Amino acid sequence: MFITRRHIHRRTVLKGLGATIALPFLDAMSPAGTAWAQDTASARKLRLIAMEMVHGAAGSTAFGLKKNLWSPADAGSRFDLSPTTLAALEPYRDYLTIVSNTDVRNAEAFVPPEIGGDHFRSAAVFLTQSHPHQTQGSDLQAGTSLDQIYAKKFGQDTPIPSMQLCIENVDQAGGCFYGYSCAYTDSISWASPSEPLPMIRDPRAVFDQLFGVGSTPAARSARRKRDRSILDWVSESVAQLKTTIGTADRARLDDYLSDVREIERRIQKVEAFNTSGEVRDLPTAPNGVPDSYEDHVKLMFDLQAAALAADVTRVFAFKLSRDVSNRVYPGTGVTTGFHIASHHADREERILDFAKINAYHVGLMPYLLEKLKNTPDADGSVLDNTVIVYGSPMGNSNVHNHKRCPLLFAGHGGGAIKGNQHLKAPDGTPMANAMLSVLQTLGCEIDSFGDSTAPMDLNAAPAATNVA
Numbered sequence: 348m349f350i351t352r353r354h355i356h357r358r359t360v361l362k363g364l365g366a367t368i369a370l371p372f373l374d375a376m377s378p379a380g381t382a383w384a385q386d387t388a389s390a391r392k393l394r395l396i397a398m399e400m401v402h403g404a405a406g407s408t409a410f411g412l413k414k415n416l417w418s419p420a421d422a423g424s425r426f427d428l429s430p431t432t433l434a435a436l437e438p439y440r441d442y443l444t445i446v447s448n449t450d451v452r453n454a455e456a457f458v459p460p461e462i463g464g465d466h467f468r469s470a471a472v473f474l475t476q477s478h479p480h481q482t483q484g485s486d487l488q489a490g491t492s493l494d495q496i497y498a499k500k501f502g503q504d505t506p507i508p509s510m511q512l513c514i515e516n517v518d519q520a521g522g523c524f525y526g527y528s529c530a531y532t533d534s535i536s537w538a539s540p541s542e543p544l545p546m547i548r549d550p551r552a553v554f555d556q557l558f559g560v561g562s563t564p565a566a567r568s569a570r571r572k573r574d575r576s577i578l579d580w581v582s583e584s585v586a587q588l589k590t591t592i593g594t595a596d597r598a599r600l601d602d603y604l605s606d607v608r609e610i611e612r613r614i615q616k617v618e619a620f621n622t623s624g625e626v627r628d629l630p631t632a633p634n635g636v637p638d639s640y641e642d643h644v645k646l647m648f649d650l651q652a653a654a655l656a657a658d659v660t661r662v663f664a665f666k667l668s669r670d671v672s673n674r675v676y677p678g679t680g681v682t683t684g685f686h687i688a689s690h691h692a693d694r695e696e697r698i699l700d701f702a703k704i705n706a707y708h709v710g711l712m713p714y715l716l717e718k719l720k721n722t723p724d725a726d727g728s729v730l731d732n733t734v735i736v737y738g739s740p741m742g743n744s745n746v747h748n749h750k751r752c753p754l755l756f757a758g759h760g761g762g763a764i765k766g767n768q769h770l771k772a773p774d775g776t777p778m779a780n781a782m783l784s785v786l787q788t789l790g791c792e793i794d795s796f797g798d799s800t801a802p803m804d805l806n807a808a809p810a811a812t813n814v815a
Contacts, residue, residue: 357658361588363581367559369506369657370588371603372724373596391725391761393501393789394661394733396651396715397494399473399535401466401668402689403741404753405702406432410695416702417753418447419769426769432706433755439716442730444756444805445769449778451740451749453478453798464525465747466670471531473740474664476779476797477540479531483522487530490797492537493736493782495544497789498662509662510654511536512553512647513546514640515669516632536664546666550614550646551635557654558607578608599723603656610649617642640676641711648715655729656722667708679707689744705753712737716757733758734785738778752778756785756805763788765806772803781805 355375361368370376406417417433419426426445428434436443454472456462461481468479477490494509502508517533534543547553558577578585585604589597614635621627621634628638637643644667651663668674673684681688681700688704691697712735719730738754741747759766772780779797784805786793 355588355591359588361581361584363584366577366580368577368581368604368607369659371599371656371722372658373592373599375592375596377725391732392504392658392661393761394655394729395494395497395736395785395789396663396665396733397474397492397535397736398665398667398738399470400708400737400739400753401470401670401672401741402685403739403744404432404705405691405698406705406753407742407748407751408691408693408698408745410693410698411702412751416698417705418445418771422769422771424767424769432702433709434706435710435713436716436755436757439713439720439757440767442716442720442757442759442766443768444764444766446754446756446772446778446781446803446805447769448751448772448774449754449776449781450742451476451752451778454740454749460526463747464527465741465749466532467523467525467527468531469670469740469749470533470535470666471537471543473738474535474736474782475537475540476777476782476799479527481526483526483528485528487528487541487543489531489537489543490540492535492664493786493796494536494662494664495538496786496791496793496796500791501789502660502662505658505660507556507654507660509536509544509664510553510556510660511544511546511664511666512651513548513666513669514643514647515548515666515672515674517546517548517666517669532670535666544664546664549633549635550610550637550643550650551618551633553647553650554611554614557650557659576608576611578604578611603653606649606653610646610653613642613646613649617646640674641678644711645714648711648718652715652718652722652729655719655733656724676704676707679703691745693745709737712757719758727759730757731759732761734760734764734789736782736785740778754778754781756781760785760788768806770803770805770807776800776803 357376359370404417405411415430428437454469471479471489474492475490480488498509523529530543536544538544617637618634654660671686673686675684681703688701691701720728722729724732735757742750742752777798779799780803783796783799784802
């Protein structure tokens with residue numbers, strides 16, 4: 348490609364007949380010889396994905412701590428993941444920061460009427476680190492969540508400030524149990540202390556929002572009935588763009604559009620099965636929702652990866668399950684439902700079964716990490732410029748406590764988090780301390796978050812010591 352000072356604007360999109368597809372980062376968006384290209388640090392766009400998994404972890408039990416079922420035995424960088432439920436993350440240890448031994452006090456009961464309601468307030472606490480007001484009415488009160496603090500500062504730079512996704516059914520209304528509104532259980536993302544944000548379960552709805560397929564639901568439905576791919580609608584725009592970019596950019600564009608088409612094809616396949624009259628495992632789920640938990644999670648991961656690559660949004664909240672869900676995961680070899688398995692009565696064999704479910708959930712993360720690692724972005728990859736939060740506001744679910752809660756971060760946050768670290772916090776450390784550090788790493792100028800007492804140094808490198 349002949350290098351000139353002309354370049355494609357970062358906000359260029361492919362258009363055609365009501366459909367739009369944002370472009371991934373291309374070399375042609377940073378031409379040589381310009382100040383924009385020379386300052387690669389300023390070109391970095393930091394992303395955030397915050398994922399909640401309910402029911403705590405087997406490693407938060409006394410037996411689990413002894414056997415290192417969640418966090419590894421050694422702090423520092425010479426830790427061994429093989430005994431833990433994080434073993435699948437070994438290939439990505441350079442991107443991994445494990446934070447163990449933090450507590451989520453604001454998920455605990457503060458007064459007698461709140462006792463027993465841990466499952467029905469915990470989701471609202473995870474990303475807000477704030478104690479919810481017990482109510483089944485509209486006078487909700489929690490806190491502004493981590494993802495929304497970041498989105499308010501940087502989300503206006505993208506077409507969609509943030510997106511909130513989920514896997515399980517979260518559309519219950521009214522009151523749940525123990526005096527708590529279902530709104531507390533339904534969302535982990537709060538735009539303000541009184542405003543939980545709805546979460547999207549249907550991959551089709553996510554796809555349509557990301558790629559602007561038709562201006563109205565009727566228009567989108569009509570396009571789908573014509574059985575054409577979104578790429579058909581923007582083909583002229585694609586052909587024109589390819590005449591203006593170099594060989595490497597054309598290959599990158601082809602790979603990106605192939606990913607979009609494959610996501611669309613898989614959604615179409617799910618919809619075809621779900622409307623065929625065949626018996627479904629999830630008969631009340633939207634047509635775009637796969638019956639398979641793993642397929643559903645991977646579709647949502649693919650959508651997030653495509654959106655981050657194209658800078659459609661930089662912020663995702665992703666709720667991977669719903670409290671008290673009794674879903675069975677066949678791939679684990681455990682036939683007990685999720686919630687029942689989490690109440691293991693401190694029996695070692697049942698704790699080990701619960702650990703298999705924890706390992707299964709964590710084992711889906713490499714699918715996303717590999718996609719982000721292989722997606723070029725500025726002077727690195729999307730994973731280099733992302734922070735992924737994965738954790739739970741519950742510790743030992745058998746007794747509904749919120750101590751030694753599972754938490755890890757993945758990604759380098761634009762170089763601010765070096766990775767390959769296991770940080771064991773002193774007893775009584777709030778999880779909010781680690782989340783405050785993430786917000787500061789992402790450029791949010793705040794001094795406190797939830798019940799934080801001080802930011803945690805996510806790059807601390809203590810000598811390797813046994814912490815079992």
